[in-house]
Amino acid sequence: MAAGGKEGRAAAEPEAAVVEEPRSFKDLGVTDVLCEACDQLGWKMPTKIQVEAIPVALQGRDIIGLAETGSGKTGAFALPILQALLETPQRLFALVLTPTRELAFQISEQFEALGSSIGVHSTVIVGGIDTMSQSLALAKKPHVIIATPGRLVDHLENTKGFNLRALKFLVMDEADRILNMDFETEVDKILKVIPRDRKTFLFSATMTKKVQKLQRAALKNPVKCAVSSKYQTVEKLQQYYIFIPSKFKDSYLVYILNELAGNSFMIFCSTCNNTQRTALLLRNLGFTAIPLHGQMSQNKRLGSLNKFKAKARSILLATDVASRGLDIPHVDVVINFDIPTHSKDYIHRVGRTARAGRSGKSITFVTQYDVELFQRIEHLIGKKLPAFPMQEEEVMMLTERVAEAQRLARMELREQGEKKRSRNDDDDTEEAIGVRNKVAGGKKKKRKAF
Template sequence: MAAEGESGKAAGLEAEEVPVVEEPRSFKDLGVTDVLCEACDQLGWKVPTKIQVEAIPVALQGRDIIGLAETGSGKTGAFALPILQALLDAPQRLFALVLTPTRELAFQISEQFEALGSSIGVHSAVIVGGIDSMSQSLALAKKPHIIIATPGRLVDHLENTKGFNLRALKFLVMDEADRILNMDFETEVDKILKVIPRDRKTFLFSATMTKQVQKLQRAALKNPVKCAVSSKYQTVEKLQQYYIFIPSKFKDSYLVYILNELAGNSFMVFCSTCNNTQRTALLLRNLGFTAIPLHGQMSQNKRLGSLNKFKAKARSVLLATDVASRGLDIPHVDVVINFDIPTHSKDYIHRVGRTARAGRSGKSITFVTQYDVELFQRIEHLIGKKLPAFPMQEEEVMMLTERVAEAQRFARMELREQGEKKRSRNGDDDDTEEALGVRKKVAGGKKKKRKAF
């Protein structure tokens, strides 16, 4: 990561630790102005979270920040409120840039900025891949106050969109910085750092302090204050974590059993591949569950559509790859199921962090097959606890196998049809909702069995 001259040298100093203070009772106690306190109240933010308590007062003093906090800790508010307060004091366009690793997270951060800043007329623009560049160029020409972007698409606009520059920028935020760098955006981040002012405030938020993040800190921050909520990997206290040890060939049957046992809850089910996400969604739809997929091979509009349907509770089961494991704030996830165990132990923390957010309780259940024992032991070692087994009635699971096998056949047929339809349209995006609808010819004489679920 290329250092930025004098500012880079100054940033080589160790980050100053923020002193532990008695937790304030409200955002007003942190120094947040009345109009923004009202906005927090309207969003239902009654009491600041730990990272907000530590970061907001320091940010309001004009210091650079390194924020280390577990997922679901309220990081967006910790950087959005100081930026909006500074914008109130000195209004200008193209005021702040927020870099994020994923498109979904960018839209979510934009929603929070718009909600917090609605009463003061704040405008934001989301600049991400998968969306028409021309409409983004028009949005940038209007000079929004806040730009939320993924690094690759932002660099594209900096190099190719006439008249667009960030020379007046006052704030830079790098959210999920460890993941930005893990996704090989280092070159793009370097390019961005070279074309924005050195005289700016920089907030770097990360779940983990990797060597790459330390390197980025030295390059981009001046004498930062470190606000660390959690120094070791851990999961939130109100999360009940379980595992089930099962034969690999019966995974689908165990998933159906758990969805039935815990019916009435909302579920996020994590799969390791896009194909398995789609297959499992089809399987569950064939059994009458309101399931919907979210993975990287879907178009951006369909990904947002899936997310919004799940958020609106129009679907109760969201099948996802790790594209949804970090950053996304979906308030009502009751149960996280690790259908495929994560190969990286840290991904377990991010996945189960989708539930038990903002003080609520939640459950997580991890499927462990005969091939996953070592990976599971690594997870237990990382979080420093032995997980209990989820209580199961194996006879009841075995009673489901025939119907599940039938649904598996239907799912395979539909996947084939979907693939053929996609090829016949020369690679256009498939209509996911249509593909997931149970085909009439398949559903024909099978309705009675599927309704049993």
Template structure:
């Protein structure tokens, strides 16, 4: 099979119109506020509109979703029919976001999307699939469940397959499931593969799934954008919580995402911050799907200014108004740092990142600086103010630890009741509480 051609069609004066998009899509782009195409869109759209398979290599926040959604929608306008395209995404949140973008860009043509992800009701999803959506956006595991078990559902008629965040799909061991899916879809199709990195696994997937593709690459090196100001904050490990609260307090007018390494810290810090009066909400993989979407919705709408998240929120999610990213824990892989700080300073906007560095983290921060080829600046602090905060932060920390213990006891009790055949106790239901893990006393105080 011939290797991918390199594309270099970029022109500094490119517009969406000059790239060949039709009027209904130009109007939709105008409505959603897309003024000019990004580099990946300029490079890939002309080839995609010619019907070529595409390998897109671009960093986070580069406009990849529109780069594959627009040519699919243009073809759908020309050939209106039932199930038309399938998009595979590594996470549930990214799947919902891709679906929203398809629906907003395809509003003039009444495009219908179905999101098929884990954590949601299978029969409801089967009904959505029976309604013949134009676009199915799915995580691989749940999609194969439906392909194997949902009567009447197949992908045999699709014209497009998209593999988004392909490197992450393969990092999450979806490879064997993707192989199964590839056997259940037509060989005569157009395929787009988008990835932040070209690993050997991605190259193998490309060979298996694409036909004579054009390769478009707008960021061959891992780097952060020029509009991002990057800082570090040095502190003793024992005072880390107090320094974080100092930062959140001094930056209270900004929207911020605080990244933690563990689910426990995401829960613990969100309780500490709420106890001290900051509107914080956690986002991590142990929340139910409705809680995760609710947390994200509250943060996006501005209802909560602070999102405390694990790396579940570091890639793919487009949250337009993030002013600041705080790394409570330094990620062990430099590329995870780049994905985290890529949540701010998106699409040409300015942003800041602040990384908390203890005495044990110096080597990690130096490694990240070497990869991004930038020295971070020291964030200024007020030692007196931090000293005054310590007692209140320690008290809030004790409350958080007790609350998490109480939650652990309750969830253990619910598990035992289910194992004993008692089902779920409705008195313990917190599904409707978006701020999962919010302590009972804090709900009363609000």
């Protein structure tokens, strides 16, 4: 990582924040107009990370925030930025970098909601959306830009007149995940073109070596605000596992959805294909299930998320694109249909339920191939999970209906694949015709010239 100077490198071990327990946002030093905005959002009391980070940020210090998912991190950086913006109004004031598109939209919603009474404008700059409309939004110079690193670098390099030379705040949210997704080069490019004289907030669930390196490059004498030093899951979360033969996974899933009917579910699968297949399977059995994965267009992804948030659908099937950051208040049950390969992802997945003091359930499917991965998860969270009570005979009674739904889902997947291929072939044909016409046109011109 480049940039940062001697001061940044010297601060290898940031000092920790020491704050007494305040009772309200006003006690933290948040101005009245923003306290009212918090109240309208239903934020009655600041969370632990907000208690630690906000007073330090209001003093103008750089921050490293270590906090688990669902801890109120967005408020911890949004409120100090909005307060600073009130004091010195300026366009292109703050940049928030996030690893995923969905998280970017969610952060933007919170900035807009908190800043609505003071006229704050934010713009989301992510992949999967037309660059021209984004260029027009950037030309209007919003106060806050929320972006994924790749698309932001595209605009910095290619959008005429756009730069971040006046930027006052940089936030890197989910920094560990930004770096795990190999955005290091992009982050490096961004650090080189923004002012060194700025405030930087780095938030991460884990302090990896890459995050430490980024901290040294990007932050000056930061204060460390840590609210959870070890991996843990929320107390009000009831965690279970079920040990099942791999070939009956679908039947067990249907059994659990029937047993816990009336709840809202997030079901995590390991691949885009399995997410799509399982969604089709459940639909064929009459469940209101929708998928969310990386091979869907951005509009479809947001559509799925909004339907689930609005409770128009009760089951959201997702890859790990949805395991972190997304705040969906009403998830009652998380099912790990495919066990996560990385134990830490388990924490983030089950963190989708039992949020903000509510209770919730998580059930992890363990097949004969997953035993070692499951033992690693138990070791990480420091507890042995109980088995979810099951009636095997009732599960076996479902196998015939499930087999028929599997057959239909496979056919639908095949049809979807063929449609996609034919669309791609059409695009290739059009491109080839375009190239041929250009070449032919060129040849005609040459003959004329001679």
